[in-house]
Amino acid sequence: MSDRLEDAITPVDAETAATHVDSDAVVAVSGFGAVGYPKALPLALAEADRDLELTIISGGSVGTEIDTALVEASAVARRYPYQSRPAARAAVNDGTIAYQDRFISAVGDEVALGSLPEPDIAIVEAVAVGDGWFVPSLSIGHTAAYVRAASALIIEVNSAIPREIGQFHDVYERELPPDRKPIPLEHPADRIGEDRIRFDPDALLAVVETETADDPYSFREPSATDREIAANLATFLEAELERCSIFDDRIALQFGVGSLGNALMGALSDIDFGDRDVYYYGEVFQDGLLEMIENGTLAGASATSFALSVEGQRQLFSDIDQYSESVVLRTAALSNSPALIDRFGVVGINSAVEVDLYGHVNSTHVGGSRVLNGVGGSGDFNRNSPLTITTLPSRHGAETSCLVPMCPHVDHTEHDISVVITEQGVADLRGSAPRERSRLLIEGCAHPQFVDDLKAYVERSEASGGHVPHHLESAFSWRS
Amino acid sequence: MSDRLEDAITPVDAETAATHVDSDAVVAVSGFGAVGYPKALPLALAEADRDLELTIISGGSVGTEIDTALVEASAVARRYPYQSRPAARAAVNDGTIAYQDRFISAVGDEVALGSLPEPDIAIVEAVAVGDGWFVPSLSIGHTAAYVRAASALIIEVNSAIPREIGQFHDVYERELPPDRKPIPLEHPADRIGEDRIRFDPDALLAVVETETADDPYSFREPSATDREIAANLATFLEAELERCSIFDDRIALQFGVGSLGNALMGALSDIDFGDRDVYYYGEVFQDGLLEMIENGTLAGASATSFALSVEGQRQLFSDIDQYSESVVLRTAALSNSPALIDRFGVVGINSAVEVDLYGHVNSTHVGGSRVLNGVGGSGDFNRNSPLTITTLPSRHGAETSCLVPMCPHVDHTEHDISVVITEQGVADLRGSAPRERSRLLIEGCAHPQFVDDLKAYVERSEASGGHVPHHLESAFSWRS
Structure with missing residues (x-):
């Protein structure tokens, strides 16, 4: 694991990290397309003997650790902007989870501008963490915006994903209006950013090590x-x-x-x-x-x-x-x-x-x-x-x-x-x-x-x- | 009128100009917010003893010369992207005019890309015309895109509107995708273009002089x-x-x-x-x-x-x-x-x-x-x-x-x-x-x-x- 964490960082276990999450917290999580979401913290929260009423804001769809385990533990009161698991869907349809599905492109802005609840804490998955930066795992989604909006941060470092995945990443963050600049991307596959998301080191509450594969989509054979x-x-x-x-x-x-x-x-x-x-x-x-x-x-x-x-x-x-x-x-x-x-x-x-x-x-x-x-x-x-x-x-x-x-x-x-x-x-x-x-x-x-x-x-x-x-x-x- | 037309241009009357419009033409007209639309040509077409089945594409709403007189003459078969006059509305609702209302921002692109019918001719209102350029009157709308898309052009020069109206104009045309550039406007009231719309001089079929006020909206007193x-x-x-x-x-x-x-x-x-x-x-x-x-x-x-x-x-x-x-x-x-x-x-x-x-x-x-x-x-x-x-x-x-x-x-x-x-x-x-x-x-x-x-x-x-x-x-x- 030494190549994943800088020396100064001491990881803790998920149960310890989970105590930083207030019972009614607004939790912004990484994850999009059912990959790149945190896994150990949600499970620890689901298994904790606590009366939770969390608001969960993800980038897009996430895995069963969040939209099944946490939901079945009755820990989710509110959910944005997308869900795609049977447990979450059932709870949304019977009105136990207050859900609003949103157009994806604007969700980061909506969090930044307070149109959605302000995150108390961001919980994200990474493949590497350093002093004030981490490299996201299999999805980027709105993670950068969520980390910027939240005053607290917990990072899961997942060694099941190759460290080299960062070679794909291009994290470019925009200013907010009214002096927002045009996006300087000139070609669909160009790069204009870097492989990592920056954060305020004072916000980092805990780093948790994991080695868990994502729970991604499975596609049926074409009919x-x-x-x-x-x-x-x-x-x-x-x-x-x-x-x-x-x-x-x-x-x-x-x-x-x-x-x-x-x-x-x-x-x-x-x-x-x-x-x-x-x-x-x-x-x-x-x-x-x-x-x-x-x-x-x-x-x-x-x-x-x-x-x-x-x-x-x-x-x-x-x-x-x-x-x-x-x-x-x-x-x-x-x-x-x-x-x-x-x-x-x-x-x-x-x-x-x-x-x-x-x-x-x-x-x-x-x-x-x-x-x-x-x-x-x-x-x-x-x-x-x-x-x-x-x-x-x-x-x-x-x-x-x-x-x-x-x-x-x-x-x-x-x-x-x-x-x-x-x-x-x-x-x-x-x-x-x-x-x-x-x-x-x-x-x-x-x-x-x-x-x-x-x-x-x-x-x-x-x-x-x-x-x-x-x-x-x-x-x-x-x-x- | 000498300040409105360059010397080389000889105006014709509206009836003569109207003969350039085929009976089933796709006609793209200037006009937005019920101002800046052509007036003499539509009236001449409405009064001509011809069996017309025109497609009219405007920028936005236009005046009674188009959406009343032409409609009542049964000359309009198809209409985009907006109408706001009782005659046009009635014909749209009874199905005599095939209408599709469109989001305004994209209509110029839709014409350029052939998502709407390709204009045969553009008929526009201006306050001044020169060699390969004209200054629009009280609206700009999609006129520049329409002039670019049509192979023929007729211009009405309206001396009822001050020539100096061009001081307000900022005509900036964008490239089409896939190498379309960001819009370089940095501030809501900045200028990045010019006061005029350029055209291919070979496309100009006729210039008609008018001196007719627009037929704009009237607003009721606030209730x-x-x-x-x-x-x-x-x-x-x-x-x-x-x-x-x-x-x-x-x-x-x-x-x-x-x-x-x-x-x-x-x-x-x-x-x-x-x-x-x-x-x-x-x-x-x-x-x-x-x-x-x-x-x-x-x-x-x-x-x-x-x-x-x-x-x-x-x-x-x-x-x-x-x-x-x-x-x-x-x-x-x-x-x-x-x-x-x-x-x-x-x-x-x-x-x-x-x-x-x-x-x-x-x-x-x-x-x-x-x-x-x-x-x-x-x-x-x-x-x-x-x-x-x-x-x-x-x-x-x-x-x-x-x-x-x-x-x-x-x-x-x-x-x-x-x-x-x-x-x-x-x-x-x-x-x-x-x-x-x-x-x-x-x-x-x-x-x-x-x-x-x-x-x-x-x-x-x-x-x-x-x-x-x-x-x-x-x-x-x-x-x-």
Whole structure:
């Protein structure tokens, strides 16, 4: 462990460190894409015989140590900005945890400006710690902002992650408004910062040594539907590469987190990109991208998290020198920056729960009420990309259409979505009026079994007129 | 007129110029905030005995010459990105005009990238024309992007507007992605461009002389409700100035277009801003700001349109030298730039049709179907401001609550809105979970006559659980 800690630092055990956390503390933790989060402290807190009412602010999703163990110990009263574990989801949906899901890009600012609760303490995972600095582990997220906002800090140093992971990191912190400078990043895979996060040494309460692997996502194998969606996406993208001159020399793509996103990333190898340089510019680096870096399909990648499977991690760790030449890990404020998405012209490709006849998208709630995970970074990209593509199956199971008359929860409006792609086909909604959109979506994307009912809804709605025709009485009971 | 046209240019009459417009042309016009739009050409087209099916793309709202006369002549088949006149609104709602309302900031890019129809011709209003350049009149909007995208150009030179109006202008054009540079504007009222828009002289088909005043907005006098909303806003803002350190030295505010926005701007004089420099950074410069510039309350203002009443115009024109020291007119891509709203920390203050119990906002559609104007710039600010305030009356008329269980049309999601203010009070939604939001909104903002029904809806919804509890069967029929 000597290469992980500077000599002057004496580690303590997690139980001792956990006593620094007040029972109603606002705790900001590292972690994004279910990696790079603290592990020993949350478990020690979950196992302590204490009556805890913690507020937990993470960068993005974290592992079971936080969103399962702490939740099952009834220690979490409040949670931001994202969760993706069954225990946390159940507690959020029954109202025991007060949760608000937030757009990822701005969460660091929201903490800095007091729009979210002010952190009492930051608990972060690192691969190395020195005097006033640490090197984050597998994700960067909003850790730098949280460390800056909190007056106390506990660091877990995880020797299960190679020390060399810092070769990927590019930590660049922005000023706050009103004299905030433009981000000086000129190219998707450039570096403008350093490998470490700086902190006030007086804030450091404890360092804890761990040697625990992350509890990352596992992705299912692509289904037949996933592959059909990927094929439709490939056909559409190839035509768009020819059509739109901003993609002549270079294209940057983002894919959402999850099995479909991972499958779509993997399918990029089948697209003929010609001589273009292809970059990934998104929030998570998933397994699907590793091989593309390896075989040179991808010129580079920028993310804030290595949301890799265990096998993917092994592959990454096996050749950090090579991968770090073209892969950069940034703060979430930069990986998801509205300004950079705009400047690089990133094509945003995100999945959804359902899409309505006018192109509004629900990416978070079942039945309008029960949240799955959270809006996450999809909003950052859907809002700021010059070309935003929503990919989803045309139905869930045998009886549920993913094209519906009206989404009972809207995360992305008709203005955000350029194109919708299902395994049935493509609906290019750009420039179309609402009455045209309903036809494009039914013809291009609906599952055949729902087409008659959807057309009947359109007819019923248009009978009473309006720019966005709706028949509110049957908007949620449209199946005849 | 000799000071308006260079010697080599021979003007023609509008009827002659109008023959250059094909019957199914995509026509991009100048105009924003109902000023600075072409007048003679649209009237000539409306009066021509031709079967027209035009697509009209404006910067923002325009006057009756386009959205009334051309519409009533059945000459408009398609319309982007905003309309605000009864004739256009009626045709959009009955489906005769295919309309899509768009977020303002990106419309220039959407035209450049072919996400909207490619303009065949640009028709613009200017105060002066030379060899390959013109000086726009009372608005800049997306005119520069439209002129660049179209291969043909007709210019109306309006001598009813002072030539000196160009002293306000700052036209700065951005590169397209993927090597788009950061916007080099460092301060809300700085200048980085020039007073004119450049064009390819070969594209110029005709110049037409006009001397016609704009047909701008007229604002109603502030009502008692407007004044109560303004007073609640003032109280909230004064507390926020103390609380949040990014406002210590300087604050930039944006107000939406319209009578309430105008009334709120006028009420700024009552707020104690201390030693802070106060700037307006928004899309329209309305009457409410003139006096604040005059008396020094406002250090400066940036907009893309002088959406002034006739009296306001007169006041502005009377001392262009003085006003232009602190007032700048920019392209809409910069006045509404997501990156600049973020960097300057602009506080966005916009009105709405209705707000739902969880903070989703409908700013465009009545009954979910019938559009009023369009989403306009509200989305640019609501999405990117560190503090976004939605102001609206608690009810419309005697029987319609503006706080509803579920918005039947969503323009801005729960994630965008920090604070809701009605004449009843304030609901600060920052950091709150959905079940907390419904209580904050009912207690803070609801009209008393609807409180019981709203609480009954909450109870009904929460009985079936969920993160965002809804009772879909009664979401739109909640009044008992």
